[in-house]
Amino acid sequence: MSSDYEFSDNDDFEYNDDEDMLDDDEGSASDMEMDNINDDFKIDKGPKIKVYEVEHDSLPQDAVVYLMRQDIEHISGIFGVDSEVASLLLRHMNWNKERLIEKYMDNVNAVSVAAGIAPPERSPEPSSSHGGPRRSSRLGFTKSSKSKSAEPSPPASEPFVCPICFDDTQQKTLSLTCGHLYCTACWSTYVSSKVRTEGESWITCMAENCTLVAPDSFVRTALADDTQTWARFQELLVRHFVSCMPSLKYCPYPSCTNTVSCPGAASKSALTSIVPTVHCGASDTHVFCFGCAIDTDHRPVICAVAKMWLQKCRDDSETANWIKSNTKECSKCQSTIEKNGGCNHMTCKKCKYEFCWVCMGPWSEHGTAWYSCNRYDEKASVDARDAQSRSRASLERYLQYYNRWANHEQSARLSAELYAKTEQKMEEMQLASALSWIEVQFMRKAVDESVRCRGTLKWTYSMAYYLEKGNEKELFEDNQRDLERAVEELSELIESPIDPEVIMSLRQKVTDKTVYVQKRNEIMLEDTARGFLDGRWKWNVDVEGFEKD
Amino acid sequence: MDARLRRVNKEIADCKNDKTSHISIDLVDNSPFHLRGSFDGPEGTPYEGGRFEVDIVIPESYPFQPVKMRFLTRVYHPNVSSASGAICLDILKDAWSPVLTLKSTLISLQSLLCSPEPRDPQDAEVAKHYMTSKESFEETARYWTQIYAGGPGKDGKGVVQKGGAKDEIAMAGLNKAHVDQFEALGFDRSKVIDVLRRMNYRGANIANINDDRVVEELLK
Structure with missing residues (x-):
């Protein structure tokens, strides 16, 4: 943890900063892209931020x-x-x-x-008869040690017995201003039980119905040498503070104590036009969404739509949809029938009704045209079939998006494996050619980029599913298609076998493709983000925060 | 000596010395951390005359975390589960204070029997019964006290032997005429009792329940 954090010379910690960087940036974003092409892999980390990024600060615990x-x-x-x-x-x-x-x-x-500072008007008598309440005008606590001072302690003839542990050998006692006196050991166990077991920083007096709360200095004294619990207590205070501030979020990664400040995403309405993907200063991998807990990075799609999509994927209703699309009801007994092969001459297992799968009419009327149905166009059967095909089309549409979404999700899950494989490949390359370790890093970069792009692609399918048909959606899908194709080509290059003769040309190809993929990803993210800011995207369902048509 | 052990031993001893409260705490096995407490049903309540047993488990972090208590004796009370004996009482949860003792907690349970809190129930069916007809609820609670806690019968007449013949209808707090009415339609008696109890077929609430709905439930 950096203790040398400087607060004096800037006002970066002003968390209710209203500056909207997103708008300021639009003009210069395209110039930066041009620079990027020449600049091998480096993503510009200058002061300007891209349209799909949000301005955020990482604050260590001290700063909070x-x-x-x-x-x-x-x-x-x-x-x-x-x-x-x-x-x-x-x-x-x-x-x-x-x-x-x-x-x-x-x-x-x-x-x-x-607030637990003063006792209620009719202050209850302290349960202990020893050491009466000693009130003071300022908040504090009474600490007494009989060996040192006789003043606040009971008469020597009657030794202090802690009403909690019933120990009369304990000499050191503590109490809040309410005067409820207990031995230091009990206080210490109590405070650490509250802090460690319950994660509670609001620590009330141990006496029954006493609502006085222990101030920080008391907690410090009670915990004495237990610095670990004291640190935990301080962390709890910070966590509580952060949870009360809409513009602050605690980094969700295990044992990370950083806080991210993102004033741009503090309001709910802001989340309909931006996807606040942020990361804390501890590590580049500590990436999370400031607006929701769905995924660490669900760009380019906004929180509400991503949530709706996941809900749909989880919903069991798709099972019902499948039944609707793949089965028909016997027109006599209404049993659900799935045709899993054979000819169109169906015999219901249950009621023995014979009918034609194609026109749903009774088989007997087919006369001589046995195994081919020529009664297809009759009205009754047309209606029945129409309803069926509609629901089948909607399921197919969903599955088309879902399969692509799930495919990228699967790839992300396998990314660890891919990294291991690439590592191995990079070693092989070094052996097979004159390339140094640093020169084969292009492989790792390529994998990094493909993993990142698959993340983007994954969420574009959830977005496309909900986008209303039209030119905007077509443009979106064009961008998506270009990115998808580029990523597939890059993946193929990464997987291609190492041949010492072509290694140099492979390196060139991979590097070029990586840059291209990176650029396609930028375009995808940027265009979508700008679309949100311009209010260009229209949905085919009601989305929280958007006006209904 | 371990502070927890010292404290529990002293609490048990204190309870033994106190002859006025009629509260007892006994060991269940050799461990002082698993106990059985018992107290008298408070006077002027349907629980009067009964003796109620409570299972007590002392957690590792006692007295800084609350003791775990559960009724062993079955009790008909909105804040006590009629099936498991689980108790809904604030001092057994967030309002616990380390200065509370086993004895004071048992006294709190005793006073819980005096003042049920049906708006924050542990047993929703019992609470509904209480809200619908306090009179009928008290009759049932008295009957349970008689059956399970060795309480006196109605008007102080005789004591039903524990485990003796139980009147299922009275146990469920229902009216015999109502049960007979639906039983006459050819339904199993225990099923009728179960359904009527779940539907809270008591007092003024009966007017809200259509006979058809009862039959519908019975057919499920």
Whole structure:
């Protein structure tokens, strides 16, 4: 964790920054593409961001703590209270300063009681008869050690017995301002049980019905040398703060303590025009979507549509659809029949009714035209068949998109294998030719790019499924087709066998293709993102946040 | 000595010394962390006269995490599962405080019997019964107390032997005439009881339930 984070010289941590970088960027995006072509593989990481990217910042824990402290100091200044009191007030109000100020001005006592700072009006007598409540004007806690000071401790004749562990040998005691005195060991176990087992940072006094909450310094004292639990407690505070701020998200990767700030995606309405794929500063692999938890990167399709698609894929209704499309009902007893071979002369297993699979009419009427049906055009059978073909067409449409989506999903799952295979290939290449390790890295780059593009392709199918027919959709599908073809060609090159004689030309081909694929991917992402900003995409279903036609 | 063990031992000893509350805590096996508590049904309630047993398991992190309690004696109460004895009580969950003891928790259970909270039920069917007709609910609760907790019978007359003949209709809190009515249509008696109980065929609610709907349920 970087401790040398600098806060003073810039205002980057201003999390409610309203600047919309997406619009500023449109003009220059195409110039950058031109540069990219000459620039082998490098993606421009300059200050300008692409239209399909969102401006975001990665904040280490310290930086978030700094933000919290700013809020605390602000409140502590306004109310003229201790910073620990301010902290509890803010935590109680889910860090909503405006609401806190309003409520606090309205009724100081009620808010203080609810925030666990002050005991309720009719304060209950402390359960322990030892060491009466010692109230102080500022928030704090009483710590006593009989060996050192006799003042707050009970008379020597009656040794302190902790009401929790019933231990009379414990000398050190602690209490919050309510005066409920317990031994330090019990406090320590209690606090760490709350923090570690329950993941709770709102730690109330141990006494029954006592609502006083332990301020940070008390927690610190109670935990004493247990720095691990203390660190966990601080992390819980930060997590709570982050969860209260719409413009902040905690990095979802295991044991990562970074926070991402993305003001552009803070509102729900923003999610209808951008796909906020972000990554935290810890690693380039810590990629996640700021708007949803569906997939780490579901560009180019927006959260709502991606969610709808996954829901559809999961839905069992497709089974029913299949039955509808692949079976017919016996026109006499209504049993469902699947024809799995043989001729059109059907005999219902159940009611022994004989009929023609093609026209659904009774077989007996076929007369001499035994195994070919010439009654196809009769009205009754036409109607029955029409209904069937409609549902079959809709299923086929769905399956067409689903199969392609699933195909790329499958490839992504196999990417680890592909990387291992490529690694091996790169070694073989080094042996078979004069290329150095650094010179065979083009293979890895090619795999990187194909994996990334398959991710994009996967989600384009979910988008295409919901796009309304028209020129826009055709353009979208053209881009999709170009990318798909390019990726397939690149994959083929990656898989091609190593022949020492053509290795140099293979290298050239792979490098060229990688650049081309990269460019196609850019075009796909950029055009789709711009389409969202321009409101170009129309859906064939109702999508959350979009106006109905 | 282990703080948990010391505390539990002291709690058991304290309970033994206290003769006024009529609350007892006994060991189930050799472990002091699996206990059985029992207390008297509170006076002036349908549970009066019964003795209620509770299964107590002391978790590893006791007293910082709440003790696990479950009724062993079957109880007809909105906040107690009539099947498993599971208890819905705040101090057994989030409102637990380390200063609470086994005895004070058992006393809380006792007072839970005095003041049911049907809007936050553990057993929805019992709660519905309570909301529909408190009188009928209390009659059933009294009958359960008599059958399972050794309580006195109606008007203090005699005690039914535990495990003796049980009146299934009274157990389900139903009216015999209603059960007979549907049984006469040729349905199995236990099925009729089951359906009527599930549909809460009691008191004012009967007016809301069409006979056809009952038959429909019976045919399912």
